Amino acid sequence: QVHLQESGPGLVKPSETLTLICTVSGDSVSSYYWSWIRQPPGKGLEWIGFVHNIGSTNSNPTLRTRVTVSVDTSKNQFSLRLASMTAADTAVYYCARGPRDGYSQAFDYWGQGTLVTVSS
Amino acid sequence: SYELTQPPSVSVSPGQTASITCSGDKLGDKYACWYQQKPGQSPVLVIYQDNKRPSGIPERFSGSSSGNTATLSISGTQATDEADYYCQAWDFSTLVVFGGGTKLTVL
Numbered sequence: 001q002v003h004l005q006e007s008g009p010g011l012v013k014p015s016e017t018l019t020l021i022c023t024v025s026g027d028s029v030s031s032y033y034w035s036w037i038r039q040p041p042g043k044g045l046e047w048i049g050f051v052h053n054i055g056s057t058n059s060n061p062t063l064r065t066r067v068t069v070s071v072d073t074s075k076n077q078f079s080l081r082l083a084s085m086t087a088a089d090t091a092v093y094y095c096a097r098g099p100r101d102g103y104s105q106a107f108d109y110w111g112q113g114t115l116v117t118v119s120s
Numbered sequence: 121s122y123e124l125t126q127p128p129s130v131s132v133s134p135g136q137t138a139s140i141t142c143s144g145d146k147l148g149d150k151y152a153c154w155y156q157q158k159p160g161q162s163p164v165l166v167i168y169q170d171n172k173r174p175s176g177i178p179e180r181f182s183g184s185s186s187g188n189t190a191t192l193s194i195s196g197t198q199a200t201d202e203a204d205y206y207c208q209a210w211d212f213s214t215l216v217v218f219g220g221g222t223k224l225t226v227l
Contacts, residue, residue, distance in 0.1 A: 105153075
């Protein structure tokens with residue numbers, strides 16, 4: 001069974017950079033694409049970006065200048081860095097497996113999510 | 121940028137069929153997938169490639185797509201199906217796109 005677990009700070013100050021890590025078990029990050037998705041309180045889902053071990057990455061055009069997604073195969077983890085945080089970035093951040101080629105670019109496994117609040 | 125539009129809410133009586141729509145320009149030319157999200161939980165994939173169910177998803181959940189609209193149908197709706205539902209598609213310019221979500225209420 002594939003399991004994903006997010007870790008990182010629950011509170012970030014405005015203008016700081018958020019760093020989150022997703023630890024994967026039951027699968028290898030060397031396979032598939034892996035993504036970050038967020039959900040502001042009471043609102044909908046927003047895809048942030050994805051990474052593949054072969055070096056392919058991409059991100060939401062609205063966040064692209066602030067987003068870095070990378071993978072660490074030695075630890076079976078992937079990470080998100082989101083720069084210049086503001087209150088609008090307050091959200092539950094999920095890591096997920098996907099987009100999956102054989103699943104019409106869907107996300108088939110998700111972490112439990114971690115709430116990140118931006119406040120001074 | 122590509123956008124997907126869902127109704128904010130849909131209500132259904134227990135045992136009836138619930139239909140949730142997702143609209144986007146030429147959505148029928150792309151593949152749509154659907155997620156169920158219950159309060160305080162992570163989204164769960166219930167339909168992919170318009171009408172395929174992942175392992176473990178009840179047959180009550182089905183999907184269809186044509187023209188500009190994809191539809192998630194839940195037959196024999198149960199109280200446990202009450203949740204938020206999100207559609208998602210892939211667009212080659214915007215990449216991953218989610219709809220705004222639909223709150224399904226089972227009255």
